[in-house]
Structures are given as C-alpha cells and as structure tokens.
Amino acid sequence: MQVGIVGYGVYIPKFRIKVHEIARVWNEDGETMAKGLGVSEVSVPDLDEDTTTIAVEAARNAIKQSGIDPRKIGALYVGSESHPYAVNPTASTVAEAISAGPGDFTCADLEFACKAGTAGIQMCMGMVAAGQIEYGVAIGSDCAQGRPGDALEYSASAGACALILGQKGIIAEIEGTYSYSTDTPDFFRREGENFPSHGSRFTGKPAYFRHVLNGATGLMTKLGLTVEDFDYACFHSPNGKFPIIAANTLKIPFEKVEPSLVVRAIGNTYSASAMLSMARLLDICEPDQRILMVAYGSGAGSDAFSLKTTDLLLEKRDQVPKVDDYVNNKVYIDYAIYAKHRGKILDMT
Amino acid sequence: MTRDVAIIGQGMTKFQEHWDRGVRELAAEAITEALQDATISHEQVQALFVGSMGRFGGQEHIGALVADYTGLTPIPATRVEAGCACGALAMRSAFLAVLSGLYDIVVACGVEKMTDLTDSGDLISALGAASDQEWELQAGLTFPAVYALMARAHMAKYGTTKEQLAMVSAKNHKNAVNNPKAHFRREFTIQQILQAKMVCAPLGLLDCSPVSDGAAAIVIADSEIAETHECPVWIRGSGHASDTIALQDRPTITNIPAAQVAARKAYEYAEISPDEVDVAEIHDNFTIGELMGLEDLGFVPEGQGGIATEAGETQIEGGKLPVNTSGGLKARGNPIGATGIAQAIEIMLQLRDNAGKRQVEDVEVGLTHSIGGSGATAIVTLLSSKRR
Amino acid sequence: MTILAEPSIPEYWRGINARFRLEGTECADCGRRTFPPRIVCPRCKSTKTIPKQFSGKGTLRSYTIVYEAPKGQELHVPYVMGLVELEEGPTVTAQIVDVNPDALKIGLELEVVFRKISAGGRRGIVRYGFKFQPLQYPLHTSNA
Numbered sequence: 100m101q102v103g104i105v106g107y108g109v110y111i112p113k114f115r116i117k118v119h120e121i122a123r124v125w126n127e128d129g130e131t132m133a134k135g136l137g138v139s140e141v142s143v144p145d146l147d148e149d150t151t152t153i154a155v156e157a158a159r160n161a162i163k164q165s166g167i168d169p170r171k172i173g174a175l176y177v178g179s180e181s182h183p184y185a186v187n188p189t190a191s192t193v194a195e196a197i198s199a200g201p202g203d204f205t206c207a208d209l210e211f212a213c214k215a216g217t218a219g220i221q222m223c224m225g226m227v228a229a230g231q232i233e234y235g236v237a238i239g240s241d242c243a244q245g246r247p248g249d250a251l252e253y254s255a256s257a258g259a260c261a262l263i264l265g266q267k268g269i270i271a272e273i274e275g276t277y278s279y280s281t282d283t284p285d286f287f288r289r290e291g292e293n294f295p296s297h298g299s300r301f302t303g304k305p306a307y308f309r310h311v312l313n314g315a316t317g318l319m320t321k322l323g324l325t326v327e328d329f330d331y332a333c334f335h336s337p338n339g340k341f342p343i344i345a346a347n348t349l350k351i352p353f354e355k356v357e358p359s360l361v362v363r364a365i366g367n368t369y370s371a372s373a374m375l376s377m378a379r380l381l382d383i384c385e386p387d388q389r390i391l392m393v394a395y396g397s398g399a400g401s402d403a404f405s406l407k408t409t410d411l412l413l414e415k416r417d418q419v420p421k422v423d424d425y426v427n428n429k430v431y432i433d434y435a436i437y438a439k440h441r442g443k444i445l446d447m448t
Numbered sequence: 449m450t451r452d453v454a455i456i457g458q459g460m461t462k463f464q465e466h467w468d469r470g471v472r473e474l475a476a477e478a479i480t481e482a483l484q485d486a487t488i489s490h491e492q493v494q495a496l497f498v499g500s501m502g503r504f505g506g507q508e509h510i511g512a513l514v515a516d517y518t519g520l521t522p523i524p525a526t527r528v529e530a531g532c533a534c535g536a537l538a539m540r541s542a543f544l545a546v547l548s549g550l551y552d553i554v555v556a557c558g559v560e561k562m563t564d565l566t567d568s569g570d571l572i573s574a575l576g577a578a579s580d581q582e583w584e585l586q587a588g589l590t591f592p593a594v595y596a597l598m599a600r601a602h603m604a605k606y607g608t609t610k611e612q613l614a615m616v617s618a619k620n621h622k623n624a625v626n627n628p629k630a631h632f633r634r635e636f637t638i639q640q641i642l643q644a645k646m647v648c649a650p651l652g653l654l655d656c657s658p659v660s661d662g663a664a665a666i667v668i669a670d671s672e673i674a675e676t677h678e679c680p681v682w683i684r685g686s687g688h689a690s691d692t693i694a695l696q697d698r699p700t701i702t703n704i705p706a707a708q709v710a711a712r713k714a715y716e717y718a719e720i721s722p723d724e725v726d727v728a729e730i731h732d733n734f735t736i737g738e739l740m741g742l743e744d745l746g747f748v749p750e751g752q753g754g755i756a757t758e759a760g761e762t763q764i765e766g767g768k769l770p771v772n773t774s775g776g777l778k779a780r781g782n783p784i785g786a787t788g789i790a791q792a793i794e795i796m797l798q799l800r801d802n803a804g805k806r807q808v809e810d811v812e813v814g815l816t817h818s819i820g821g822s823g824a825t826a827i828v829t830l831l832s833s834k835r836r
Numbered sequence: 837m838t839i840l841a842e843p844s845i846p847e848y849w850r851g852i853n854a855r856f857r858l859e860g861t862e863c864a865d866c867g868r869r870t871f872p873p874r875i876v877c878p879r880c881k882s883t884k885t886i887p888k889q890f891s892g893k894g895t896l897r898s899y900t901i902v903y904e905a906p907k908g909q910e911l912h913v914p915y916v917m918g919l920v921e922l923e924e925g926p927t928v929t930a931q932i933v934d935v936n937p938d939a940l941k942i943g944l945e946l947e948v949v950f951r952k953i954s955a956g957g958r959r960g961i962v963r964y965g966f967k968f969q970p971l972q973y974p975l976h977t978s979n980a
Contacts, residue, residue: 113934145933146911147951151964155950183962192964196856196950198889428972439911569907573841576906580929582851583872586842586953587929587965588902588909589917596900597919604898604942648917649901696919696927697870697878701898 106165137339173232178215457486535788624775685718
C-alpha cells in the first residue's frame with residue numbers, strides 16, 4: 100500500500116546572527132569557527148515566535164500546498180526539543196490553528212532530540228497504511244538554544260518543517276523506513292535546565308556517525324537498494340561538516356548532498372534539520388527521483404527514509420514559499436539583540 | 449418642554465499629584481466647596497451622582513463611599529462610568545434627575561485618584577480599559593495608540609500637521625498659566641512640544657494629557673431654587689450618544705460620530721446653533737481630540753481643525769471661539785472622572801465673569817464636550833447665563 | 837490588583853477560534869460580516885449570525901508606533917500597531933510585524949501570521965494570536 104508525502108511546508112524565521120558576531124563576544128576567531136563548523140550564520144526567532152508559532156506557519160504552508168481539507172487530518176505530531184511547555188501539548192495549539200480536529204483526531208508531542216520530527220513521520224506512515232487515518236501531519240520544529248559561550252551556541256538555530264502523509268495525491272512516495280536505536284547519552288538536558296550539555300568529541304563517532312551510517316546502510320539493505328540508486332541524499336546537520344563526512348563514508352558523491360546543506364546558511368534547526376534538508380531537495384529535484392533522508396537524534400537513534408518523487412511534485416511545490424525563499428529573506432542582528440530575543444538576559448520573563 | 453435646570457454652585461480641588469489625599473478626601477474637598485458656593489446645606493441635597501472610573505485603586509461602590517465621607521448619607525448615591533466621560537455623565541445624570549421633577553437639588557461630582565498606581569505598565573493597562581479591553585488593549589493597543597491611529601488617519605486625509613497638533617498643546621499650556629487649579633502652569637514652545645519624547649507616533653509626551661488626581665463638583669437645581677441665586681448657569685442643552693467600543697468598527701476614524709450625534713441633540717434641545725457658542729471646553733485628552741472636536745461640534749468645516757487652530761481662531765486673545773481657556777485636559781490635568789465636571793466649572797466661571805486673567809469678553813453661551821474611550825461615548829452640554 | 841492586560845485563561849480559550857483562525861461572524865439575513873464574532877448583527881439587528889473564517893488578507897487603514905507598552909509587551913517596544921481592513925470587510929486591530937517603519941503607509945497590503953501575543957512569564961500560559969505582516973514577495977507566490 101503506497102504511503103507518501105502529500106504536501107510539505109517549511110518556515111525559517113528571518114533574523115540571522117553571524118558566527119563571526121558570536122565569536123566576537125567570546126573572544127574566538129570568527130573565521131576559524133565558521134570554517135570549522137561549516138556554518139556562516141544561524142537563524143534566530145523573533146521575540147514573539149516560538150516552536151509552536153513556527154510549526155503553525157510550516158503546517159499552514161503544507162496544507163496550502165497539498166490542497167487537502169484540514170478536517171480530514173486524523174493525526175498530528177509535533178517533534179521538538181524546545182516545546183514551550185514541559186506539560187501542555189504544542190500539537191493541540193497547532194491543530195486548532197490549522198482547523199484540524201476536534202473529532203476523530205489524535206495529536207501528541209514527541210521527543211527524541213533532533214529526530215523527534217521524523218519519529219512522527221513513522222507514526223503517521225503506520226496509521227495511514229493501516230487505514231486508521233486518511234491524512235497525518237508530522238512536524239519537526241525547534242527554536243534551539245546553546246549555552247552562552249558554548250560551541251553549540253554557534254550552530255543552534257530555529258526552523259520548522261511540516262509533512263502531510265497520505266495515500267492520495269502523493270508527491271513523494273515513502274518506499275520504506277529503517278531506524279537504528281541505542282542508549283548513547285551524547286547530548287542531553289535535564290528537566291529545569293535552560294541549556295543542554297554534550298560530550299564534545301563523543302558526539303561524533305560513537306553517536307552521530309554510528310547511528311547515521313547504520314541507519315543508511317540498514318535501509319538500503321532492507322529495500323535492496325544501493326548508493327547508486329539514489330539521486331540525492333540528506334542527513335541531520337548539527338553543523339556543515341558531519342553530513343558531508345557521512346556522505347563521503349557512504350560513498351555518496353558530494354553533488355548529491357550539496358543541495359541539501361541548508362545548515363550552512365541557517366545553522367542546525369534540530370528537529371527540523373533533516374526534514375528541512377529534504378524539503379530543499381524536494382524544492383529542486385525532478386519527478387521520479389529517489390532521495391535518501393537520514394535523521395539523527397541524540398540519546399541516540401537514526402530514522403532513515405527512502406523517497407521517490409512523482410509528477411505531482413511539479414504541480415504542487417510552487418504553491419507556497421520554498422526553503423530558499425525563507426533562507427534569503429533575512430535581517431541581521433547583533434549579539435545583544437540576539438540575547439534579548441533568546442531570553443539569555445537574566446530575569447527576562 | 450419641562451423644567452429649566454441650572455448649576456448654582458461649583459467647587460474643585462487643584463488637579464495635581466495628591467500624594468496625601470485619596471478619593472474620599474478629594475471628593476469631600478470638592479463637594480464641600482461646591483455646597484458653600486451654592487449656599488446650600490448638606491441636608492438640602494437630595495441625590496448624588498459620582499463620576500469615576502475607579503480602576504486605578506480598585507475600590508468599587510464609589511457612590512456610597514463619597515456620600516459617606518462627604519456627610520451626604522442617606523441620600524441616593526450612584527456611581528456612573530463612561531470611560532473618560534464619567535464626569536459629564538454624572539452631570540447629565542444629575543440634570544435628568546432634576547428634569548424629571550423627582551429631585552430639586554442634586555450634586556454631581558467627578559473624582560479620580562490615579563497616582564496610587566505607581567507601576568507604569570499597570571497604569572498604561574488600566575487606561576486601556578476605556579477602549580476594547582479584549583480586542584484592542586490585549587492586542588497591544590494602548591490608549592494613546594488609539595488616538596495616534598486617528599491622528600495618523602486625520603493627517604493623511606486632511607493634511608493636518610504635527611505642528612498644528614503642537615499648537616493645541618501650546619495654547620492650552622499658555623491658558624493654564626492663569627488657572628490656579630491647573631496641574632501644569634508653565635508654557636511650552638512649539639519646538640519643545642515637537643521634540644518631546646514619542647509616546648505613540650505621531651503623538652509625543654506633550655500631545656498627551658497627564659496623569660492627575662483631583663475632584664470637581666457642581667450643585668444642580670431646578671429653576672425655582674436657581675432664580676433665588678445671583679448667577680445661576682442654565683443647562684440649556686444636553687446630548688449623549690454611544691458608538692462602537694472599538695475604533696476598528698467605525699466607518700470613519702478621522703472624526704468621532706458619537707460627538708456629532710450628541711452635539712446635534714444638544715443644539716436641537718437648546719435651540720442654539722454652533723455659531724452662537726462663545727466659549728468651549730473640548731476634550732483634548734490628546735491634541736488630536738481638540739481638532740476633531742472643533743469639526744464634530746460644527747465650529748469648523750470637516751478636516752479644518754488644524755487650519756483653524758493655526759489661524760488662532762481658538763485663542764483667548766483675538767480668537768473667534770476660545771477653546772479650553774482652563775488649559776484643557778492637557779494642562780489643567782485629567783483625573784478621569786473629574787474632567788467632565790471641571791469643564792463645566794470653567795464654562796461657569798466664564799459665564800459668571802469669574803475667570804480672572806482667562807476671561808473671555810461677552811460670553812453668554814458655553815459648551816462642554818466630553819468623550820469616553822476613543823469615541824464610544826460622547827456627551828455635549830450647552831450652558832448659558834440666560835435661562836431661555 | 838489584577839490589571840487585565842492579557843485575557844484570563846477562560847476568556848482566552850473562549851476566543852481561540854477568533855484568535856487563531858480569524859473566525860468572525862456573517863449575518864445570514866443581510867450578509868454583514870463582523871470581527872470579533874457577534875450575536876446581534878450591527879446592521880440589521882438579526883440574531884442569525886453564523887461563524888465565518890476570514891482569509892487573513894487585508895490592507896493597512898492606519899498605524900502607529902508604540903513606545904510605552906502595557907504589561908507584557910515591554911520587550912517589544914517600539915512596536916507597530918495597525919488597523920487592518922480585511923478583504924472581506926471588517927477591520928481588526930493587531931500588531932504589524934516584519935515591517936520597516938519607512939515602509940509603513942495607509943493601504944499597505946498585509947497578510948495574517950501566527951505569533952505569541954503574550955509570553956505568560958515563568959508560570960503562566962502562553963497566549964497566541966494573530967498579527968499581520970506585509971506581503972513579501974517571493975515568500976507569497978500564490979494568490980490562492
């Protein structure tokens with residue numbers, strides 16, 4: 100039974116802070132930081148934006164692109180590591196804002212570091228394939244935070260991507276999914292803490308690469324595919340380097356990954372990262388092309404997907420703004436304004 | 449028609465920050481002075497209307513409170529509220545009470561204690577309660593912002609300038625120098641007003657009336673009693689109209705339709721036309737308010753409020769129709785509930801030839817114009833030294 | 837003392853359809869549309885009003901820049917407030933975001949966005965609602 104993406108929508112807030120500017124504040128060399136991370140600037144939410152508001156904007160774009168009646172949505176999941184509440188769902192606010200529900204409709208918030216959004220894709224896939232729902236919405240959305248002065252501050256950013264899954268009007272079929280999950284505490288945040296902690300170099304080989312590479316190879320084995328069968332690939336992007344190394348290791352040519360590297364222009368959007376990268380590929384590719392997407396979440400796990408685009412993609416994707424439209428719509432701010440926006444000035448409520 | 453009704457006495461506190469006085473003390477001072485001026489005793493007062501928003505302190509049941517602390521119990525005491533038109537509404541309510549024939553002597557008092565609310569954020573929010581609290585204030589539209597929207601639209605439609613707005617403020621401040629009860633008795637130049645800190649563009653600090661404490665009271669009586677007094681001031685006409693609570697729902701945002709309706713009713717009742725008015729107190733909670741008032745009251749053609757002001761038509765010295773000789777809300781001060789009564793008192797003083805250095809020559813008819821919120825309430829009152 | 841610069845939770849919840857989706861009412865008898873929703877039609881006084889969701893497209897009828905904020909909006913100062921005339925007829929009051937003050941003019945074309953209205957402090961709820969932004973080509977490629 101065919102299950103696929105019926106519509107997709109993205110949203111990236113317009114403010115940007117340059118890596119050089121963050122470096123200036125912490126007495127680091129901006130050039131070194133930017134080159135080392137493969138990121139030049141990161142997106143920053145406005146004072147009145149949060150994970151919920153940007154999820155709504157992305158979802159509204161997806162609904163518009165898909166042309167579906169939102170009342171036919173049977174399930175909606177929002178994956179994030181910056182849900183505004185510890186207890187109170189983001190998903191229900193998003194649902195009300197897009198006219199989904201209230202009846203014969205389920206929704207919930209998901210967490211698994213940066214793969215909370217793709218976990219939602221897998222749940223919707225199952226429910227659609229089982230005939231339990233007609234359409235499901237999976238959203239990855241984050242307004243990420245890095246501890247002031249910490250390495251993560253240079254890459255943490257904000258963005259959202261919403262996918263509508265269904266069986267009718269598919270623009271990209273999901274051929275299959277494969278996940279690789281272990282207990283690997285490479286990056287974490289305790290309840291009540293403002294900022295996450297991480298294991299520096301431990302986040303590389305034992306964490307990101309182990310799970311991403313196993314996810315990709317496991318998927319290919321499961322579906323009987325090889326690297327040559329894919330036209331494009333995208334990976335969760337904690338910085339501008341890891342996805343390139345992952346591609347290299349899998350012997351995927353750089354030009355197949357390069358168009359997905361939104362991270363270089365806007366930073367790591369956490370739960371939206373892999374999905375936004377995939378959205379960029381959907382923005383530019385042709386029908387009948389195959390895309391590999393591997394999301395990674397610390398803690399740790401990977402979700403890998405194989406997508407095959409259809410002719411409908413060309414009909415639908417011009418209906419709403421594309422990733423590049425948001426990437427290019429930007430206003431620079433300095434660290435002081437950035438700190439004000441991100442609540443890093445103490446006693447801001 | 450029916451009875452003729454007049455104001456026979458007045459009293460008011462100075463309008464200022466009264467740190468050492470609350471609502472009870474302010475109202476008592478004003479009412480006591482009014483009763484003395486009217487030469488009547490407490491026992492002769494038959495009803496009391498108190499105009500007060502009260503929101504700045506939270507005390508409700510202000511009618512009874514004032515009756516209690518002024519020694520007026522057990523007469524019926526009623527608090528009336530209509531945004532910034534509370535005082536005018538108290539006056540109208542007292543007028544209607546005497547007009548009905550059920551009462552002969554009624555006191556109308558306006559009082560407001562605003563400065564106890566020291567947190568400026570809370571104060572700004574409290575002021576917004578006169579507009580649509582849910583759909584205007586809570587969306588971020590403060591009260592000055594509502595008038596700023598009207599000012600912007602007026603400037604775009606008629607070419608009104610910031611300089612013309614500033615001239616209203618400059619004139620009213622100059623007038624207040626000669627008003628011992630005024631909050632601010634110093635002059636400002638046009639330049640100073642234009643350079644004042646922005647509150648809500650295009651309105652700056654000196655385009656906005658201040659936060660003041662104060663009380664004002666008048667004694668209203670029927671003609672039989674009024675004729676025994678030396679200088680009764682007759683309430684020749686009273687008009688009261690309502691409109692949408694929110695600015696967004698009005699077909700026009702460059703004028704206040706309720707003011708036009710209220711004015712028409714007052715003029716019709718009094719059989720007086722706008723060009724017979726000799727002096728007026730116009731609701732200048734913001735400078736744009738005086739310009740729109742000039743137009744709504746039929747004193748100048750639509751859109752020409754700024755031009756008339758610039759031409760000096762509203763000055764005491766050589767003006768066709770002196771406006772806000774008291775200093776207006778801007779300089780005399782604006783304790784919300786008291787303002788409408790204070791306007792009537794200024795007209796009374798003018799009609800009695802008691803306005804000192806602010807006196808306008810040959811006044812026989814005066815008008816007060818009081819607006820609640822952004823124009824959801826308008827009350828226009830015509831007063832005269834002549835009974836008919 | 838409670839100064840209600842933001843709605844209480846029940847009042848906020850009651851208005852969610854209006855706040856999130858710009859849902860007002862339309863009179864079944866005379867067609868007049870209103871926002872926020874009304875039980876009584878202001879034009880023909882009929883009580884047959886039905887829910888009507890507005891598209892969120894409109895033009896700027898007037899605007900101001902607020903420098904002194906009510907409680908909860910202090911961080912946003914200075915911010916732009918506007919009267920937005922929706923294409924369906926009613927005018928709504930909202931903050932205008934993502935706009936260069938130099939670009940503000942009566943008649944500016946706008947569309948609705950979903951934003952936080954007030955952040956709720958450390959312990960309260962976040963209140964969401966509508967604001968407006970200028971149409972920004974190429975972010976708005978379709979007239980649909």
